[in-house]
Amino acid sequence: MAQKYTTRKEDYSKWYNETIARADLAENSGVRGCMVIKPYGYAIWEKIQAQLDIMFKETGHQNAYFPLFVPKSLFEAEEKNAEGFAKECAVVTHHRLMTDPNDSTKLVVDPKAKLEEELVVRPTSEAIIWNTYKGWIQSYRDLPILINQWANVVRWEMRTRLFLRTAEFLWQEGHTAHATKQEAIEETEQMLKVYAEFAESYMAMPVIQGVKTESERFAGADDTYCIEAMMQDGKALQAGTSHFLGQNFAKAFDVKFTDKDGTQDYVWATSWGVSTRLMGALIMTHSDDEGLVLPPALAPIQVVAVPIYKTEEDLVAISERIKELGVKLKARGISFKYDDDDNRRPGWKFSEYESKGVPVRLAMGMRDFENGNIEVARRDEKTKEIVQFDGVDVHIEKLLKEIQDNLLNKAMKHRSDNMREIDSYDEFKVKIESEGGFFLAHWDGTAETEEKIKEETKATIRCIPFDQPKENGKCMVTGKPSSGRVIFAKAY
């Protein structure tokens, strides 16, 4: 029990890995760069999925499923997209193994089973989907197509970290087709807003909405919009992207439609996605040195109750009362667990649920029982109070809302404390190292300057924020004119 864990201050990266292990969320697998998402971690992902799925359907989207594999000839059709993903993709070349002629207990690739055309395991599905949409779209009446897919994708990343960057990850990818440029841009914007709303209202994670510079754009997009969040160590995490794809994929796959007036044109496209990376963002936004902290809206268990007893008789009395509360909480839509496991002591359980980030922990001993009380502990502030048992269900419901709000407010405060305007590149170079955080600076709009800053400081332009006031200024590096500040930060 007295195991010493790494604090955030000591080593943020190590703390991150330990927090995941302590909460039993995920682990590395026997496959290079691929993770196992364990039941408690997956339960959080299910809550994320369920809420996003509701929001996608509310905005008119339907789910569908497209193949895992992309034949090489389709993969290479959209040149920039292919170039962007060719260097890190898993390639299927054979469809059979055979017994090793030199060792009958082993298998080897059967050279006779070589595929005529190699298959790429999808790193993203634009190619396979636009090749399919080609058969679905003839007329403006077939548009828009508003489809989302929940799927696994593979990108052969060299350095991987649980949730943040893994060779295989789970995500959703929306792929829409439109008759007009304007409609596609509106869709791109709408989905970015959905992501921002989800991040703030459910993850309690404030995000900055903006557009990527050309060099940070999705391969194959005309514009990439993004939401960027600040982690506790001041680094940025790109939490979701929404791409305006122009007519690039329609041209690559020759997808045209006939408009009302009989004219033909290429179809306009968007795609947008969030992934299990959100799990990493969630962990790094709220958790503390005692382990995971979860916002109630995404906690698989919102309330846990632990009985404290000496005799079997005590346990029966306490259990009856707590179970009664459990029924009331469930009726209010609050997920509740009663942990009366006799093999573990209360102290062990307190620590366990703390590590797992359960927002509210209840405890009842015989004194509480006799006085008509119950102990209510909140995970976010690590405070406890003795509350009258009668009406505690109402109290807890309010408390969960309060915790949700408190986590968002704390994260917003942390962000505003660590976001500053800066005008001197020398100062920037010092502060990005010493203080970290987000820096609002003027930039001359060139890829050269962006690259120079990246090389010299490892900071990148996270986005050109949408709600930044127009402000004429001078690029902090070149002194050339700039019409507004962009956000620089080191990023995950």
Added chain:
Amino acid sequence: MAQKYTTRKEDYSKWYNETIARADLAENSGVRGCMVIKPYGYAIWEKIQAQLDIMFKETGHQNAYFPLFVPKSLFEAEEKNAEGFAKECAVVTHHRLMTDPNDSTKLVVDPKAKLEEELVVRPTSEAIIWNTYKGWIQSYRDLPILINQWANVVRWEMRTRLFLRTAEFLWQEGHTAHATKQEAIEETEQMLKVYAEFAESYMAMPVIQGVKTESERFAGADDTYCIEAMMQDGKALQAGTSHFLGQNFAKAFDVKFTDKDGTQDYVWATSWGVSTRLMGALIMTHSDDEGLVLPPALAPIQVVAVPIYKTEEDLVAISERIKELGVKLKARGISFKYDDDDNRRPGWKFSEYESKGVPVRLAMGMRDFENGNIEVARRDEKTKEIVQFDGVDVHIEKLLKEIQDNLLNKAMKHRSDNMREIDSYDEFKVKIESEGGFFLAHWDGTAETEEKIKEETKATIRCIPFDQPKENGKCMVTGKPSSGRVIFAKAY
């Protein structure tokens, strides 16, 4: 509109493909053997998933996620399992493509990016999961592990058919670990019952529960239990399997646990799965020559309403009344669609929703409106009635239950009409061709006889049914003694 479709009698297989196309459920993709599941088909799959997921959680299981790839050395660890799947698996050998030196618009596999160890795209996940469980299990306190995974898997089938047999398919696979053989067997049985309950109560599809013969067993299992359903053409479809894996995977991956008394033993295992194949079963159990027929429990749209009007004024009046009904139906948990699309005529819509198998179709014209009536048509029996509008929500709720029951009863009748005991092999050979269906026959229990029958008639032993009375008899082929009848049929 007057397009002629193939009837079941004319060509069952062609009818099946046309039914899928008419209902817009799925289509073949640009990737060999892989399908695209279209939004309406996927919506049915989502209903299947949602209900099964509830049933899995009610029986104590949790979801998790394991890697898509199985390194070859893990894949070959359980010998029988490896042997069973080696011949039809997709193998990843490289992790990068590069520009074709001979044609800069093309990509080729980069020979420098050859993997040290090939990765098999999971055809099933026992190997990767038991390699993971090894790290999770030390003591009896770590058991049981009750995990399910929703995932895609790939088996390189040579002849594929939409939903029934595709190279990639979606499924769930449960993988459990137990301290005792008895507990593992009980789990295997329990999950088969869950599948049977789902098939009958939700799919309205009666199934026979039984055990597979050794030659039809899952590769790596000690016993495979199955549910077998009869399609309308008399052929059998294996709709779900639940495997008692004994200690085979525990031994292959060296997974031992220490029991209460300090002794060490290998862990006992089960695995169980159903897949998008259930979609094929659903289609072939109920649909008719007019298209898909869906049981209300799995219909994405349970009730559709179509207005019949001449003037805009009529439409407004009818719409108001129907929308009022929609609210009432939704309050009863009934999914409802109001199709007031002005671009399509009522006749087109009637035909469309018939093809899509919507269980109840409503229509209201001005005469109905004035008389306080509404037309209610049921898809299963293709009957219509004029019903008083007041209270029609209650009527529809009852009707949906009636349709659900009716579909099950019809399917049960069809099965009992086409299942017969048979004692003469000569008669069997004639009738399996001329009449089809399920044949209950005595068999001597040998793989040789089973193989002979398969070769001569294409019929296989679908299962040794659990609820068959003990009955001494003689094998219809060899005359050797048998203690009970088994089920022979041609199968999908």
